[in-house]
Amino acid sequence: MSSEILSTHRDDTEEAVLEIRDLRVSFEMDTGTVKAVNGANFNIGRGETVCVVGETGAGKSVTAFSVMRLLGAGGVSQRASLDGDIVFRPGDGKEYHILSLETQEMLAIRGRHISMIYQEPMNSLNPVYSCGDQIAEVLVYHDQKTKKEAMSAAEEILDLVGIPDIRRVLKSYPHELSGGMQQRVMIAMALVLHPTLLITDEPTTAIDVTIQAQILNLLQQIQQTSGTSILFITHDVSVVAQIADRVVVMYAGYTVEIGSVYDVFRNPLHPYTKGLLKSIPKQLKPGEKPERLRPIPGTVPNPAALPSGCPFHTRCDSADERCRESMPGIDTAETGQTVMCWRWQELQ
């Protein structure tokens, strides 16, 4: 089924920097098997920003960690088992199947061609090394630069990400910087080798709106100048509206809807996407009174005990017998949106 879906995502599959095909990730826990990702399918084109949106437990971060090969054998979580295929094309004609690479091969890709900005900068920077050392390490490791060369490259990249007092920041330890500054250091570290693909996992979640605006501007500006592809993970629908080219909506480990940001916001097809968009306060015009929010009832299912049939049927107003019993396939609408729902056409 996956090849058929993939061909409809974009016509230029050949050009895709990243292809995720039927990714499944589960964790063996003492209490049972936690199925974090159950069928993720999407591509990222060159220079494209793809936003993965969903609630806690949707499998967004696990998908990102899988692309970075941080799970399973050779990764931090030995209890993970991964299935499916992740194809990465850095643009030099080569093609890598990330899940089956040797550890050494992956080390050469991670940090150089694919880099990641993690969720909490405070917890992701090493507290016992100065920021300069941490940025320089990337260059020393991948480019065999001397420490001195690496430090001057670090200075340049800190300037690019808009850090004012560069010399001080290079010598500072992470705890001496504000959250916004730490996030910039993380971004600098991820960008110093001009990666083909940048993954950002909720980069602005713990940050104030004014700093969020600075960081989003920065990411957009960097993308325009370098053509980096961005996989942007967030739960913030408004941020998606502002920065995405395409949107991937995840629920319970499945990519339930994919489409261009304009199509998905104007005409969401999956009941979950519709519910998400109705759960956020509307922009009010002058004089307009707020309407009551229409939240999706209930909560996200436990990934250790997913419901039968469509994973969303327990919270879906339109679920019927078929939804409760069997898993929907993936359909493609005229707009190119793909949707995993039995009833999307009737519900239009």
Place this chain on the structure above:
Amino acid sequence: MDQKGILMDSTPIVVTKNLCKWHTSRSLFYGSKKGVVKAVQDVSLSINTGETLGLVGESGSGKTTLGRTILQLEKPTSGIVQFKGRDLTTITKKQLQALRQEMQIVFQDPYASLEARMNVGDIISEGLDIHKLGTKDERRERVEELLGVVGLAPEYSVRYPHEFSGGQRQRISIARALALNPDFLVADEAVSALDISVRAQVINLLIDLSKEFGLTMVFISHDLSVVQHISDRVAVMYLGRIMELADKETLYNRPKHPYTQALLEAVPKPDPSQREKFRVLSGDIPSPVNPPSGCVFRTRCPKAIDDCSAVVPESREIEPGHFVACIRV
């Protein structure tokens, strides 16, 4: 539809006058210099009976401290807080404890604010026990009733906090806050830790409860669109001071303070057809240990002039009910 309004009148339930809260602390930044953090500085505010007052600002602006100082969870350094006409800063501990029945708080972090070793029933009824209200059976009934009010099953009263999700915990927190039938509730980032769909459920719940019980609420949040949705009036804080205060309609559509304008411009719009480059406020909020002289916002303000560093701007009422602390307005 007006969300509330029936119960709103303009008698203030809470009045603060020149309220200050300073923390003396060792600074985390730049070594171990000892400093005074002026978390709340000269806040004069009146909160009307039945209204929901939104309190917004960046982290470090003193929103949480103001909420806690109003409730006397932190003792003010100077200034007064009146609750229903009584000065909370001068009454005895015993009198204050009795008044606590009428003012409650929902804390920010639903994972840290529920005692892990108490079951849900005990957590919700603790206030009833402390104030010796009702018999054992009556308390149990009240717990079940409250669980119903916040949309949880009565059987949950024998379960423990770790068995619940973030949204459910926040509902338990709300049930606890409502147990004593308070008139005044501080909701401190009560929905910030929740997922979108659950957040919408809890927002609706808070709106319903404030209508149903005639609650006066201070809704603290850094999320400006949620505050716009839920509040009647909104106060904007920066470095411990209130920069602007107005009814929601005025504040969101005709903000006057440069800081309010910058904050509102930074909020991403949930609509891809309204994309624009964010007009960005440069830099970070300065350290409250060493705030700028004069207007605390002048270091980031696009409209700052020399005079801004000389005088602390007074809060002026530029039109009825619209207060701005800026000399450039």
